[in-house]
Amino acid sequence: MRKLALSDEILLTIEKPARYIGNEVNMIVKDPKQVDIRFVMCFPDVYEIGMSHLGIQILYDMYNSREDIYCERVYSPWTDLDRIMREQNIPLFAIESQDPIKEFDFLGITLQYEMCYTNVLQILDLSQIPLLAKDRTEDDPIVIGGGPCTYNPEPLADFFDLFYIGEGEISNMELMDLYKANKAAGGSRLDFLKAAAKLSCIYVPRFYDVTYHADGTIASFEPNTEGVSPTVKKDVVMDVSHTYYPKKPLVPFIQATQDRVVLEIQRGCIRGCRFCQAGQVYKPVRERSLEFLKEAAVSMLDSTGHDEISLSSLSSSDYSKLPELIDFLIDHCGSKRVNISLPSLRIDAFSLDVMKKVQDVKKSSLTFAPEAGSQRLRNVINKGLTEESILNGAAMAFHGGWNRVKLYFMLGLPTETPEDEEGIALLAEKIAMLYYDEIPKEQRQGKVQVTASASFFIPKPFTALQWAPMYTCEEYDRRAHFVNDKFKEQLNKKSLKFQWHNADVSVLEGILARGDRRVGATILSAYRKGCIYDAWSESFCYDKWQEAMAETGVNEEFYNLRTRDLDEIFPWDFIDTGVTKEYLKREWKRALEEKVTPNCRQACANCGVKVFGGGVCFEGQN
Amino acid sequence: MKVRIKFAKRGSMKFVGHLDIMRYFQKAIRRADIDVAYSEGFSPHQLLSFASPLGVGIESEGELFDMTLAGRQEPAWIKDALNAQMNPEMEILEVWELPEDAKKSMSLVSAADYRIGFRDGYAPDVDLAETIAAFYAQPEIKVIKKTKSSEKEVDIKPMIYALSADADHKIYLKAAAGSVENLKPELVMEAYFTFLGIPFSPFACCITRLQLYLDE
Incomplete structure (x- = not known):
């Protein structure tokens, strides 16, 4: 043995x-x-x-x-x-x-x-x-x-x-x-x-x-x-088509959360959402070649015996050879009875067409991430998704047979007002109404289901919103209940559902995300009190963390609740991600002015990552 | 084409549960390029049928599952192809073809052979052959069977088809198995320890299922 x-x-x-x-x-x-x-x-x-x-x-x-x-x-x-x-x-x-x-x-x-x-x-x-x-x-x-x-x-x-x-x-x-x-x-x-x-x-x-x-x-x-x-x-792989990638990934006996082949099609994201850390620190966008991905997909499927392959990236719709890649996968996988899963696709005619080919429409739901309830606030966070494009996508999907919609939002964003918060309920209601307007009664397959989920916004280092304040647990709860009440006022309230995350976890995550060396003592103290598996709600114990904070002199006011000064030295400033602090300051200003910044393929915002000499910054120049 | 496959599950693989073993085979079958048949529908699954789930902690020299193939592949080839995908503690022992109208092995299981040994420090300080014989010679062997809602006393003796011990301090048990009647070897050992007047630990025995009997 x-x-x-x-x-x-x-x-x-x-x-x-x-x-x-x-x-x-x-x-x-x-x-x-x-x-x-x-x-x-x-x-x-x-x-x-x-x-x-x-x-x-x-x-x-x-x-x-x-x-x-x-x-x-x-x-x-x-x-x-x-x-x-x-x-x-x-x-x-x-x-x-x-x-x-x-x-x-x-x-x-x-x-x-x-x-x-x-x-x-x-x-x-x-x-x-x-x-x-x-x-x-x-x-x-x-x-x-x-x-x-x-x-x-x-x-x-x-x-x-x-x-x-x-x-x-x-x-x-x-x-x-x-x-x-x-x-x-x-x-x-x-x-x-x-x-x-x-x-x-x-x-x-x-x-x-x-x-x-x-x-x-x-x-x-x-x-x-x-x-x-x-x-x-920071180290960056500039040639992502000639580098390490596992040909024989491990296959666990017990079912893992991700029980499938994962094909990372590109790194980075062109979108520049102002809340998103991954979007900044993984810049510039670097696409893997079609040849590399085909070979990796085939060898990983053969060596694992998995019956599903999932494309992975921050925004798969922005991968320039997506149609060719999907055609190849449908062709190769169809004969081998391998399912294709396509998370993080923008809902449009193309993606709906693809999804119909690879998924069971009845079982799947559509996902949109408007992140904020009003266009004004979406401009603040530079989330390019408009209400019009959401409604267009939803209408196409309803005609295609879908009737379940998931919406993701954040609460507690900088400059957020009660109107922005109510906008979450109003957008969900509009989508539900659209279903009943668009789909004649005899063609409906049951009720429409719109589920909106809200998490609380946590400013992260190296984002345009790294200067922004957070709120207290009580304030987050108040905002979530306010939105929940607005959902209950809607005509189609029986088709709508609103759910939100625990506020205490977000408060703690905020302190850890923008913390300095002094927060180390708090983590050690919380651990000594028995905190482990804080990411699991069944073991998370905020009381112990609060005791640990009090004992080590770490408080919410300093780490979460204040708006940081433009010239403050941050604990993470010594790291050079290629993205300059000047660019992030410009973006923070534009956020407060509700100005949208175009994505990397539309116009260069001079963020600084050109220094790496490749990726999307130099697309079409070779 | 239908085949029946007999395999061994040894060593640390005893910690991998029944559902995970099924998933293990599904993936091994894909890697081995076996022309397995799939069910109809939007999420088709391989046509596999396992004879009898094996509890976590038990090793086996004789597990069975049935597989339907879409085309024709020789049993000897299937055995080699699957063995090439097994880890050192799993082994395909036999593959044989079944008639098209064969019933599923699951519905045919009637009995199983077990070999039972003791973990270090757990062997009772008695003459094993003698006490096992005396235990089995009782007219009735009553145990408390716990279900979700109640506890009741049952006589397990009719479900024991053979019981003996050899000079190697191993106990051999043939007992009812399958969907009609099923006797867990742990329950027999617990009754034996009670008979001896020694407290029973669930870790006392290491059990190997040697063979499944089918009513054909």
């Missing part, structure tokens, strides 16, 4: 033991004694979520393409196993070899959302690695952070040895070579960190000092070590 870290007694006691045994289809097996570097890649959430993440599959494939590296995986043990591991002092282990993580050279943790921060501490703690980077010794693994949350790594600065800023395909190999060279030369942990900090995308928090003004804002943020650059530059 394969060696397992957990006993039969434990595995038969916990939920879904297959989360921890490994041996999945396409798992890489190497002899750990035959490699120079043991790397363990972590997604700090439950297995089914972590296994759905494309980024880890890319990096897993990339690291393991080298003979001298064995890259394994680990995910957060669910709360049942967490309890047992603590009681019995069992060290957290990697899935492949089932060896303790503390024996590895590197622990790489992907940071996809703020609400996983206490799970990062859970991983370190269960691995028996000191939580604070400064307490680690020569025997502990180097702890690396990556992923979107590293665009403001400061709340986690105390817990990581280094952060990799940007896309992982570029400098990770060089980082591994530096590690090997340092080891061969008998260098220390500190020697390695100093060498790593010379790479332009590597941020080593201990090599920087922060000072604060009396009002709590940052006075200075500077390197304290010779040879360390004051700015850290």
